[in-house]
Amino acid sequence: MARTRVRIASLVALTSAALTLVTGCGGDDTGSPSKAKGDHGKAGDHGKHGGHGGHGEHGDKPVVVVTTTWEGAFAEAAGAEDVKVIVPQSVHHAPDYDPKPSDLAAVASADFVLYAPFEPYAAKIKEAAGSEAKLVEVDLDNDPGKVKAEVGRLGALFGTADAAAKWKTGFDTEYAKLSKDVRAAWPGGTAPTAVAQVFTTWSAGLAGATTVGTYGPEAVTPAQLAGLSAKKPALVLDNAHMSTGAVLPDSGAKQVEIVNYPGEDLDLLGVYRDAAAQLKKAMGAS
Incomplete structure (x- = not known):
């Protein structure tokens, strides 16, 4: 218990000092439409999994912890099915978020921890939790070419390349449709x-x-x-x-x-x- 308290205190201090960088490129969401979803994958919710060593209960399906919903969306597009978001989408000012023991538990049992270059606290989150997860830097940019490149790279890391390829095909179709619709206006x-x-x-x-x-x-x-x-x-x-x-x-x-x-x-x-x-x-x- 004492060890957990030390880790939480360390993480809270780091949050107030460095989480401000998240809002630099949009650390909150002000209204992106969403569709209903089950319990898995929601910000602040944990998938049920075991240790990180063997990809949890999902066998070859990795357990992925991400800092924000942006990394989470990249992870799901790449084929991840067990995704935990550290900073909930409902938090409009990331430094106000008070990390919970469950956050540290999620990181400790993850296979991968995804973060962005402007979120240096991610490495400290992993360290505070004593995780052996692979820390993966994600290039957060919604440019279509960059999105597909990152989804493909993550799919290769996760062992879900087929799912990533399928998502990219669907993305191309939807993007072309949306672009055509906007240009018609x-x-x-x-x-x-x-x-x-x-x-x-x-x-x-x-x-x-x-x-x-x-x-x-x-x-x-x-x-x-x-x-x-x-x-x-x-x-x-x-x-x-x-x-x-x-x-x-x-x-x-x-x-x-x-x-x-x-x-x-x-x-x-x-x-x-x-x-x-x-x-x-x-x-x-x-």
């Missing part, structure tokens, strides 16, 4: 111009928009704002997780809040569906 049939926050440029690709400038993640200076406004963009693709309000309030551009993080269902495609709906709305389509 172009005002006057012409591709719109857009300014995008650096973590939302993928949504410009989904819309077929021409990106004329980017901003962030640092605070935008008055000179940068003037330069972006001069480009007369039709759209501003803001990061919902880092928004500071209207980016170009006097430019006439329509601002779209793009959500990067999936919901509790860990459905990565839900992020693209939400973005497509928001883009169509901004372009005046129903």
